Amino acid sequence: MPKVGMEPIRRQQLIKATMAAIDDVGLADATVMRIARHAGVSAGIISHYFGGKDGLMEATMRQILNDLGDAVSARRQALSTSSPRAHLEAIIDGNFDRSQVTGPVAKTWLAFWASSMHQPQLQRLQNVNDRRLYANLCHQFRFLMPREQARDAARALAAMIDGLWLRGALTPEGLDSDRARRLARDYLDQLLRTQDARTPRPSHEPQPES
Amino acid sequence: MPKVGMEPIRRQQLIKATMAAIDDVGLADATVMRIARHAGVSAGIISHYFGGKDGLMEATMRQILNDLGDAVSARRQALSTSSPRAHLEAIIDGNFDRSQVTGPVAKTWLAFWASSMHQPQLQRLQNVNDRRLYANLCHQFRFLMPREQARDAARALAAMIDGLWLRGALTPEGLDSDRARRLARDYLDQLLRTQDARTPRPSHEPQPES
DNA sequence: TTTTATTGATTGAACATTCAATAAAAAAAT
DNA sequence: ATTTTTTTATTGAATGTTCAATCAATAAAA
Numbered sequence: 001m002p003k004v005g006m007e008p009i010r011r012q013q014l015i016k017a018t019m020a021a022i023d024d025v026g027l028a029d030a031t032v033m034r035i036a037r038h039a040g041v042s043a044g045i046i047s048h049y050f051g052g053k054d055g056l057m058e059a060t061m062r063q064i065l066n067d068l069g070d071a072v073s074a075r076r077q078a079l080s081t082s083s084p085r086a087h088l089e090a091i092i093d094g095n096f097d098r099s100q101v102t103g104p105v106a107k108t109w110l111a112f113w114a115s116s117m118h119q120p121q122l123q124r125l126q127n128v129n130d131r132r133l134y135a136n137l138c139h140q141f142r143f144l145m146p147r148e149q150a151r152d153a154a155r156a157l158a159a160m161i162d163g164l165w166l167r168g169a170l171t172p173e174g175l176d177s178d179r180a181r182r183l184a185r186d187y188l189d190q191l192l193r194t195q196d197a198r199t200p201r202p203s204h205e206p207q208p209e210s
Numbered sequence: 211m212p213k214v215g216m217e218p219i220r221r222q223q224l225i226k227a228t229m230a231a232i233d234d235v236g237l238a239d240a241t242v243m244r245i246a247r248h249a250g251v252s253a254g255i256i257s258h259y260f261g262g263k264d265g266l267m268e269a270t271m272r273q274i275l276n277d278l279g280d281a282v283s284a285r286r287q288a289l290s291t292s293s294p295r296a297h298l299e300a301i302i303d304g305n306f307d308r309s310q311v312t313g314p315v316a317k318t319w320l321a322f323w324a325s326s327m328h329q330p331q332l333q334r335l336q337n338v339n340d341r342r343l344y345a346n347l348c349h350q351f352r353f354l355m356p357r358e359q360a361r362d363a364a365r366a367l368a369a370m371i372d373g374l375w376l377r378g379a380l381t382p383e384g385l386d387s388d389r390a391r392r393l394a395r396d397y398l399d400q401l402l403r404t405q406d407a408r409t410p411r412p413s414h415e416p417q418p419e420s
Numbered sequence: 421t422t423t424t425a426t427t428g429a430t431t432g433a434a435c436a437t438t439c440a441a442t443a444a445a446a447a448a449a450t
Numbered sequence: 451a452t453t454t455t456t457t458t459a460t461t462g463a464a465t466g467t468t469c470a471a472t473c474a475a476t477a478a479a480a
Contacts, residue, residue, distance in 0.1 A: 026328030118236030163373025
């Protein structure tokens with residue numbers, strides 16, 4: 001089997017095996033041996049390709065966050081409009097993308113989230129991601145309302161999205177992504193409807209009268 | 211030092227030390243020796259009073275959830291009205307009670323939440339608590355809207371509350387409980403305003419419950 | 421023959437738990 | 451009141467386990 005160019009293959013294999021192991025037994029019991037067995041390789045290979053267990057964990061979290069970012073970006077770039085509402089909906093949909101909410105990914109995400117509180121490496125990744133979601137939301141809301149109000153809207157919608165993820169990751173049945181998306185969109189509707197009532201629609205796109 | 215009646219004192223001491231240790235270094239590095247040192251006792255005492263590390267962890271989580279439940283109950287019982295809105299506000303306030311959102315408690319809570327995915331003992335406690343929050347919210351919303359709508363409102367408000375907690379536990383500055391409470395209350399206002407627009411407000415105050 | 425990829429036994433560190441030993445307080449006896 | 455005995459609380463060294471990391475050995479491909 002030893003061919004040249006194994007590195008990218010093995011890295012991917014091991015990252016996937018890490019998520020599977022965490023999904024199975026949790027982060028605390030996801031030992032290098034268990035992960036290696038999941039990938040069908042020996043334990044030593046992890047240190048060889050990732051420099052150690054920590055390196056593998058960081059690479060795994062990085063992949064999850066990258067995939068999440070890609071899912072959001074893809075949906076936003078597919079939009080033909082620049083309507084803030086459409087972009088906000090795309091951000092919501094991207095966060096509940098199918099590929100992100102399946103068992104292994106969701107559980108791994110939550111496990112990393114918790115452990116990022118005390119692991120500087122993971123905390124950095126976490127913060128970048130958190131801020132990106134908040135900044136994206138805030139930027140779109142700014143088209144529709146004053147600064148402070150936009151900030152609160154972004155904070156609240158971000159909390160709603162994360163809360164739905166969190167509760168979905170914990171329920172035995174897993175996250176019902178259709179329902180989660182619907183609840184988040186309903187909330188967005190309410191935020192924008194509230195706004196309509198207060199400001200006599202400043203700019204951007206034509207909106208229905210209430 | 212050895213007096214009679216040490217048990218309740220030591221148990222409390224050790225539970226508090228557990229939260230402090232988890233706040234300091236995270237669940238993964240909260241060893242029995244570190245916890246014991248925090249409490250100023252020897253490691254062996256943990257097995258003596260809690261049967262082992264697992265017992266201490268379970269007792270700690272149970273205490274956090276009990277305190278949270280008590281904070282909610284106290285606020286609801288202090289109400290003179292049976293207005294659903296007042297009860298919903300009390301539930302929100304109780305969840306953002308000062309004593310619950312300080313550093314050690316919040317971090318411990320999140321750490322347990324993550325690990326409850328794979329520890330049956332903790333999962334049981336977690337589920338009981340989750341369902342209680344959802345059921346309480348749902349019951350109050352039922353006074354104000356049809357069943358399915360009440361369920362969605364309860365799901366969404368629960369997600370909002372948990373999301374605010376989660377984001378608060380992760381930010382270095384800690385949870386801004388006043389802001390969190392305000393955002394959650396604003397959301398409740400929106401939910402009820404939406405409702406008012408649809409149903410021509412039937413009876414203002416429902417009958418008191420058990 | 422050389423290079424690249426992989427193995428798996430070994431090593432040393434960290435850990436939870438146990439338990440015989442100890443010490444203080446309480447109770448009993450003097 | 452003083453001494454002795456019993457009970458309760460606590461210690462910390464010893465034990466056995468688990469783990470991540472290492473590295474010399476091996477095997478396939480170039």
